[in-house]
Amino acid sequence: MDNLFLDVTERYVDESKITQIEYHSFLPFSTTALSRNDEIRFSISESGSYTLPSHSFLNIEGKITKGSGSLGEIRFINNGLAHLFSECRYEINNTEIQSVRNPGITSTLKGLCSYTESDKNALFNAAWDITGDNCDEFVEKGFFSGCIPLKHLFGFCEDYKKILINTSQQLILNRASIDFDSLVAHGGGNEEQLKKHEGSKLEITKIVWKMPLVKVSDEEKLKLLKVVDSQKPLSLAYRNWQLCEYPVLPTNTSHSWSVRSCSNIERPRYAIIGFQTDRKNSYSKSLSMFDHCNLKNLKVYLNTEAYPYEDFQADFTNSKVALLYNAYCSFQKSYYERDWSSPLMSKHDFMNKTPVVVIDMSRQDDNIKLSNVDIRIEFETTSAIPEKTSAYCLILHDQIANYNPFTGDVRKL
Structure with missing residues (x-):
């Protein structure tokens, strides 16, 4: 410990290995096929870039239209955005890494055990409101907007925190066949009044995959190029x-x-x-x-x-x-x-x-x-x-x- 006080000749070392992290938006192949039972497919072919999937997220926007004669409000249930999909798949170089069936139930069970008290405010942006199960402020004037981190949907994105080098990535989302499982009626009265909500409609108007692209210093870039040139496989x-x-x-x-x-x-x-x-x-x-x-x-x-x-x-x-x-x-x-x-x-x-x-x-x-x-x-x-x-x-x-x-x-x- 004393040596730390006496080493007055110690030099400053610049350890800024990462020079920039930029989030780039990637749209699905079809920006109109976002309805029920549709397949929403994304592809990232930035083979020359370094991507960080553990920090990527989905930005989803849409609107809810109430059925005629329905009373009260239509709100998202807790984790309602994830319930919009029946299956999610993540691929690297067209090879499936992880497939999650029924991501609404899956991510709810996992999230209930993993998240902490300090996560509540951040989780609300993904339509999480477990204490009241209302998400009453998530839908404003019939419109909603939220972000789902991919680590919320895939164990790969939660556990593998390193960049991917020289790869293409695919994300496939299958929309659910119904929207009932994502929504809940509040103030609708008796069972007969609740049935009138069945005419309500949920529409996704925009969905974007936000992926961080990492830029590194020249020294680190040379090191990563040597990793590629070694032709050795990397473990995930x-x-x-x-x-x-x-x-x-x-x-x-x-x-x-x-x-x-x-x-x-x-x-x-x-x-x-x-x-x-x-x-x-x-x-x-x-x-x-x-x-x-x-x-x-x-x-x-x-x-x-x-x-x-x-x-x-x-x-x-x-x-x-x-x-x-x-x-x-x-x-x-x-x-x-x-x-x-x-x-x-x-x-x-x-x-x-x-x-x-x-x-x-x-x-x-x-x-x-x-x-x-x-x-x-x-x-x-x-x-x-x-x-x-x-x-x-x-x-x-x-x-x-x-x-x-x-x-x-x-x-x-």
Whole structure:
């Protein structure tokens, strides 16, 4: 430490490796095919530029027209912009890196566990308002405008924070077939009045992919050119998000759900499970809320290994959800490898609005070489599961891909 005080000859070192970051706008192939069931495709072929997809975002503008005779207001539900799409795909050099089915539910489950109290104001720009589920100020005079960061939709953009060199990129968005799941009616009165909202129309008038292009100093540019000339593949390590759905659960008090089988390379590290009762295709219920369905206990099995080891023993009737809420709060510490947690939801809101179950499976014996991993969920409830109840399981698992900036080859392991 003393040497730091005495080294008066130390020289100033300029470490301005990045000289400029500019956001460039990229339009879809067709600026008019933005209606329901349309495919919205973007392509970035800036092969000579350095792009930073982790900081890119979608800028969406549109308008909502109320149906004739409808009362009250039509508002976005929480995370309503993401619910406008049925699938999102991200590609590098025409090779799929990540595909997210039902991005509204997927990003809602992930965001509820990842975001913190300090993110609330920034999230409102993406139509997030989980506390009131109104987004009452997001639509002004029938028009809306918002921005969705791509790290909100793709695990690749959240985890891979480096630039891409000498690559083309494609983003494909499939519009949902209906708009009911993005909107909710407020002040509409009885069920008959709510049906009049079905004539309401949502229209996207503009959608732009904003991608930052990075400019570097001459010294850094030479280093990056040497990386390209070496013809060695670069590794892309990230965590993939895969949503599995059980459309209609049987009306009993216990159930076993064989979710899926995966390879040993794609071992699941976390599972986020939520239940919804009769929330699809409705103007009166939000698709970003979840129902507890009087859940008592839930376990995830990887082959024969159970997670968690001990039971939750929840009792929503008597507000005994401490272990479930603790698992929800602990996600940020484990997933982001930090010592602190600032959950987005309070215990009260968690119990009444978003009672999701978080299962941490990050600690596994990877020395056991198994060709396949079977994922099974078993759960119990204190009363029969209501009719029209769906179950969702978001699996977060490891994924590795390689790309060669010299040849353009991309390969997922």
